[in-house]
Amino acid sequence: MSDSEEYASGSLMEDEEEEEQESASDQEKDFGLDNSVTVSKKPAYRILKGETLEERRKQALEEVTGVLGITEEDAARLLRRFKWDVTRVHEEWFSNYDAVRASVGLQDEAPVPSTSQATCMICFESYPTDQMYSASCRHLFCHDCWQGYTSTAIADGPACLDLRCPDPKCTACVPTSIIKRTAPPEALAKYQSFCVRSFVEDNRSLVWCVGRGCECAVECCVDRTADEALDVICSSCGATFCFNCKEEAHRPVSCEWVRKWAIKNSAESENVHWIIANTKPCPRCSRPIEKNQGCMHMTCSQCRFEFCWLCQGDWKEHGDRTGGFFNCNRYDAAKRKGDYDEETRKRDNAKQSLERYMHYFERWDAHQKARNKAKADQARISADWLERLSEQTKTPSSQLKFIMDAWSQIIECRRVLSWTYTYGYYALEDMDHKASSTKEGNSSAEENQRFFFEFLQADAERSLERLHEAAEVQLKKVMENNSTAQGNGAPLDLDSFMAFRTHLIGLTDVTRGYFEKLVRQLEKGFEDLERDFGGGSAEEAALIETTL
Amino acid sequence: MNSAQEAQAAQLPRRIIKETQRLLSEPAPGISASPSEDNLRYFNVMILGPSQSPYEGGVFKLELFLPEDYPMAPPKVRFLTKIYHPNVDKLGRICLDILKDKWSPALQIRTVLLSIQALLSAPNPDDPLADNVAQHWKSDEPGAIRTARDWTLRFAQS
Numbered sequence: 233m234s235d236s237e238e239y240a241s242g243s244l245m246e247d248e249e250e251e252e253q254e255s256a257s258d259q260e261k262d263f264g265l266d267n268s269v270t271v272s273k274k275p276a277y278r279i280l281k282g283e284t285l286e287e288r289r290k291q292a293l294e295e296v297t298g299v300l301g302i303t304e305e306d307a308a309r310l311l312r313r314f315k316w317d318v319t320r321v322h323e324e325w326f327s328n329y330d331a332v333r334a335s336v337g338l339q340d341e342a343p344v345p346s347t348s349q350a351t352c353m354i355c356f357e358s359y360p361t362d363q364m365y366s367a368s369c370r371h372l373f374c375h376d377c378w379q380g381y382t383s384t385a386i387a388d389g390p391a392c393l394d395l396r397c398p399d400p401k402c403t404a405c406v407p408t409s410i411i412k413r414t415a416p417p418e419a420l421a422k423y424q425s426f427c428v429r430s431f432v433e434d435n436r437s438l439v440w441c442v443g444r445g446c447e448c449a450v451e452c453c454v455d456r457t458a459d460e461a462l463d464v465i466c467s468s469c470g471a472t473f474c475f476n477c478k479e480e481a482h483r484p485v486s487c488e489w490v491r492k493w494a495i496k497n498s499a500e501s502e503n504v505h506w507i508i509a510n511t512k513p514c515p516r517c518s519r520p521i522e523k524n525q526g527c528m529h530m531t532c533s534q535c536r537f538e539f540c541w542l543c544q545g546d547w548k549e550h551g552d553r554t555g556g557f558f559n560c561n562r563y564d565a566a567k568r569k570g571d572y573d574e575e576t577r578k579r580d581n582a583k584q585s586l587e588r589y590m591h592y593f594e595r596w597d598a599h600q601k602a603r604n605k606a607k608a609d610q611a612r613i614s615a616d617w618l619e620r621l622s623e624q625t626k627t628p629s630s631q632l633k634f635i636m637d638a639w640s641q642i643i644e645c646r647r648v649l650s651w652t653y654t655y656g657y658y659a660l661e662d663m664d665h666k667a668s669s670t671k672e673g674n675s676s677a678e679e680n681q682r683f684f685f686e687f688l689q690a691d692a693e694r695s696l697e698r699l700h701e702a703a704e705v706q707l708k709k710v711m712e713n714n715s716t717a718q719g720n721g722a723p724l725d726l727d728s729f730m731a732f733r734t735h736l737i738g739l740t741d742v743t744r745g746y747f748e749k750l751v752r753q754l755e756k757g758f759e760d761l762e763r764d765f766g767g768g769s770a771e772e773a774a775l776i777e778t779t780l
Numbered sequence: 781m782n783s784a785q786e787a788q789a790a791q792l793p794r795r796i797i798k799e800t801q802r803l804l805s806e807p808a809p810g811i812s813a814s815p816s817e818d819n820l821r822y823f824n825v826m827i828l829g830p831s832q833s834p835y836e837g838g839v840f841k842l843e844l845f846l847p848e849d850y851p852m853a854p855p856k857v858r859f860l861t862k863i864y865h866p867n868v869d870k871l872g873r874i875c876l877d878i879l880k881d882k883w884s885p886a887l888q889i890r891t892v893l894l895s896i897q898a899l900l901s902a903p904n905p906d907d908p909l910a911d912n913v914a915q916h917w918k919s920d921e922p923g924a925i926r927t928a929r930d931w932t933l934r935f936a937q938s
C-alpha cells in the first residue's frame with residue numbers, strides 16, 4: 233500500500249495512538265521499497281538495533297561452538313579471523329585444521345613446569361610459579377608485568393583482541409582469563425566493548441550507521457561487488473549515507489566518481505588550473521597577472537612593469553618595429569619556429585577543461601545548497617506550522633506527516649539532482665573532449681545520449697520544482713487564506729485542506745517514482761539511456777500533468 | 781657508579797639495572813652501550829660496521845633512551861653518525877619493526893642493538909624510511925653501496 237492510498241482511505245480523525253503505530257510500520261515498509269534494487273523487492277539492507285546485534289553475535293558464536301566443540305572465546309578468535317562468516321569458519325576448520333589453529337594462536341597446552349620458582353622475563357624478578365600466569369605455551373610472567381602488557385595493548389586499540397604471548401618468538405594467544413585477571417576495570421570495559429564492536433567492524437556485511445550518537449548497524453542483504461555503492465537511510469536516526477564508502481548517499485554516481493569528485497573540488501587543485509589558464513607571472517617580479525581582454529599590453533599591478541603578453545618582453549621595445557601594438561611579431565616568429573605552440577596549447581586546454589568543470593560544479597553545488605536550505609525549511613515548518621495546522625484542522629500532528637514526507641522527498645531529489653551533475657561530468661568527459669578538440673565532433677549516437685541525459689535532468693528538475701512549489705507556496709496559501717478569512721486559530725476550510733492534501737501526496741508519489749526511475753536508469757549506464765528512456769519520460773510528464 | 785648515580789639507580793626498575801649491568805659486563809661483539817652520567821635511562825651506544833658490509837671499518841654512534849613506560853614501550857634509538865642506509869633517515873631515525881609494532885616487553889636493549897647491527901649487514905630497501913636512498917638502492921645497488929662506503933669513510937671514523 234502506498235502512502236496516498238492509505239491516507240485517502242483513512243479518516244483524518246483517527247486515534248492518535250493507532251496512527252503512530254501505523255506510521256512506524258509504514259516507515260519501515262517505505263525504506264524497504266525505496267531502496268530495493270532487486271526486482272523481487274527484497275530489501276537491499278536492514279537496520280539492526282543494539283539488541284538485535286547482540287543476539288546475532290551470540291547466534292554466530294553458538295553456531296561455531298556447537299559445531300566445532302570449542303570454547304566461545306576460541307570461536308570468537310576464529311570468527312574475527314574469517315570476518316564473522318560462520319560457514320567459512322566451518323569449512324576452514326575442517327579442511328585446514330592445523331594452519332587455522334596456528335593462525336589465531338591456538339596451541340596445545342605445554343607441560344606444566346616442575347620448578348617452584350621462575351624468573352619473569354620482563355622484570356627479571358624471581359617469583360613462585362604459582363603466582364605467575366602464562367598462555368598455553370607456559371611462558372611465565374608475573375602479575376605486574378601481565379598487567380602492564382594487557383593494559384598497554386588495550387590502550388593501543390582493537391588489535392588487543394588478537395594479543396599474543398609477550399615472548400617475541402611465541403605466537404600463543406593470550407587467553408581472556410589473563411586479561412580479566414590483570415587489566416584494570418576501565419581497560420577491561422574497553423576490551424569488552426572491542427569484543428562486541430568486532431561483530432560489526434570485522435564483519436563484511438555490516439557497517440555502523442554514521443549518524444552521530446546512533447548505535448545502529450546496517451546489514452547489506454544483497455550481493456555486492458567490491459566497491460559497489462549502496463545508499464542507506466537509517467530508520468533510527470535518519471542519516472543517509474553510502475554503505476560502501478560511508479560518504480553522503482550518492483546514487484546514481486559510483487563511489488569512485490564521488491572520491492574523484494571530492495579531490496577535484498578541493499579548491500587548491502582547481503585554483504592552480506585557473507591560474508595556469510588565465511594568468512602569466514610578471515617577467516620582473518613573478519606576481520601572477522590576469523590577462524584583460526584583447527590587448528597584449530600588460531601592466532603589473534605590483535611592480536608596474538609593462539610587458540607584452542605574448543612574448544613577455546619589455547613593452548618599451550614594442551611598437552612599429554615589432555609589427556604594431558596588437559600583433560607581436562617576435563611572438564609570431566617564435567610561433568613559426570614552434571617555440572610557443574606547446575605552451576599555448578596547454579594553456580588553452582587547461583582553460584577549456586576548467587570551464588567545463590565549472591559548468592558541472594556550479595550546478596552540483598547549487599543543488600547541494602538548495603538541499604541544505606530544504607532541510608532547514610523542513611525543520612522550520614515542522615517546528616512553526618505543524619502545531620498551528622494541527623489545531624486548525626483538529627488533526628493530530630502525526631496525521632500531517634504527508635507534509636514532512638513531501639519535504640523529505642524534496643531533500644532526496646535535490647541530492648540526486650546534484651549527483652547527476654557529477655555523473656554528467658564523468659560520463660560525458662570523453663564526449664565533451666572529442667567535441668571540442670576534434671574536427672569531426674560527436675557521432676549522432678553520442679549526440680543523442682547527451683540530448684537524452686540533459687532532457688532527463690531538465691525534466692527531473694521541473695518535476696521537483698512542482699513539488700517544491702506545492703510544499704512551500706501552496707501550503708503557505710492554504711494557511712494564510714484561512715487565517716485572513718476567519719482569523720487566527722479558527723477552524724480551517726477542511727475541504728480545501730483535504731484537496732491540498734491529496735494533491736501533495738500524489739505529487740510526492742509521482743516525483744519519488746520519477747526520481748527512482750532516473751537513478752536506476754543512470755546506474756544502468758549511459759548507452760541504454762536513449763533506448764530505455766526515450767519514450768518513458770513523456771509518459772511520466774503526462775502523469776505529473778494529470779496529478780496537478 | 782658514583783654516589784649521584786647510585787641515588788638515581790634506587791629509583792630505577794630493577795630490570796633496567798640488571799640490563800645495564802649485563803651490557804657492561806658481557807658486551808655483545810661489536811657493540812658497546814653505557815648509561816650517561818646524569819641520566820641512567822640514556823645510553824651512549826657505539827656499533828662497529830659489520831664486516832663485508834659497506835659500513836665495515838666505520839664506528840657508528842647512536843643514542844638510546846628508555847621511556848618511562850619501558851619495557852612496555854620500546855626504547856627510542858637514533859643514529860648520531862651520518863649513515864647512508866635505506867632504513868635510516870636524515871635525522872638518524874631507524875625503520876625497524878621491533879622498535880614499533882613488533883616490540884615486546886620480553887625484548888631487551890641488547891636484542892635491539894643486535895637487530896640494528898644486523899640491519900647494517902642486510903639493508904631492506906622495500907621497507908624504506910629514506911625514500912631517495914631506497915630508490916637509489918633499488919635502481920643502482922652497486923652505486924648505492926659505493927656511496928654508503930664513501931660516507932662510512934667520511935663520517936664514521938673514530
Ligand SMILES: [Zn+2]
Nearest residue numbers: 352355374377
Ligand atoms: Zn614480571
Ligand SMILES: [Zn+2]
Nearest residue numbers: 369371397402
Ligand atoms: Zn609464549
Ligand SMILES: [Zn+2]
Nearest residue numbers: 441446466469
Ligand atoms: Zn542511525
Ligand SMILES: [Zn+2]
Nearest residue numbers: 461474477487
Ligand atoms: Zn559510496
Ligand SMILES: [Zn+2]
Nearest residue numbers: 514517532535
Ligand atoms: Zn611585476
Ligand SMILES: [Zn+2]
Nearest residue numbers: 540543560562
Ligand atoms: Zn611581444
